[in-house]
Amino acid sequence: MRTRQARGTKRNRSRTGLPRPLEELLPRLKARTMGLLAPGEAGEGRGPGPAGWTPMHALEGRKLAIEVLSSGADDPEVMDKLLRRMGLEVWGWMSEVVLELHFMGLAEDAISLCRRMLDVRRDEHLLFTLPMLLARAGRVEEAVSGLEANLKKHGDHPIMLMMAGDTYQIMGDRKSAEPLYRRALAVCAASSDPAEAPGLAEDLQARLKTLTEAQGGMA
Numbered sequence: 001m002r003t004r005q006a007r008g009t010k011r012n013r014s015r016t017g018l019p020r021p022l023e024e025l026l027p028r029l030k031a032r033t034m035g036l037l038a039p040g041e042a043g044e045g046r047g048p049g050p051a052g053w054t055p056m057h058a059l060e061g062r063k064l065a066i067e068v069l070s071s072g073a074d075d076p077e078v079m080d081k082l083l084r085r086m087g088l089e090v091w092g093w094m095s096e097v098v099l100e101l102h103f104m105g106l107a108e109d110a111i112s113l114c115r116r117m118l119d120v121r122r123d124e125h126l127l128f129t130l131p132m133l134l135a136r137a138g139r140v141e142e143a144v145s146g147l148e149a150n151l152k153k154h155g156d157h158p159i160m161l162m163m164a165g166d167t168y169q170i171m172g173d174r175k176s177a178e179p180l181y182r183r184a185l186a187v188c189a190a191s192s193d194p195a196e197a198p199g200l201a202e203d204l205q206a207r208l209k210t211l212t213e214a215q216g217g218m219a
Contacts, residue, residue, distance in 0.1 A: 018081065019072030026086075028064060033093045058104045061097040062113050068094075074120045091121070098129065107137040124154055128163040135170040143167060158184040158191070158200055165207065174211055181207050 016023050072078050073090060082088045094117055101110035111133045118126055127150050134143035147164050154160045161184035168177040181204050188201040 018078060021071035022068065022073055022078065025068055025071060029068060029088060029090065032061065032064060033088050033090060053100045053103055055104045055106060058097065058100040058106055059109065062101060062109050065094045065097050065113055066116065069116060069120065076121065095126065102133055102136065107133055111137060124157065124160060127154070128160045132163060132167045132170065135167050140171055143171065156187060158187040161187065162204060174214065178208065178211055
């Protein structure tokens, strides 16, 4: 009897060591993370990136991301196993789905997925993405509240400062955006990472130039 029970237990284990509901999603997840799944699974191949984005593709991505998180990937150890043992960059893919939803004008869907992901991991980039999404959706008070909280904790990161400035720009608050861009530029100038700072500095200078031109046009 004990041997039969042991065999049954072994038979019910996942071959990959992942929760079984998540293992059943792996074929779709692998296709998505490699950019091979077509919208509607209709055989119409699309690669990753904006050229392959459509509202249907974005919503299907959100649905799969929620399924994945609800099937055990909300455990950091499981997420790590997907990356280290199977080579699936699931978190990065889900972050791209948030941007895809945003790009397609599906702000509320992007917000809900972003918040679901933040329940799993306090990802700095998503922390600053959420206020931007809220601003796009016209939820200004929530956006400002999130920005203020984020800047208190992560106010020395140039990319985060730039994203905060972009969010204020979305809300039409150029006066709040400009000092954030200048602060980010100063951090870049003092950066010890020569590979990242130059490109980021150029982006910030371009934003400041656009702000200056806009202010000149309003004079």
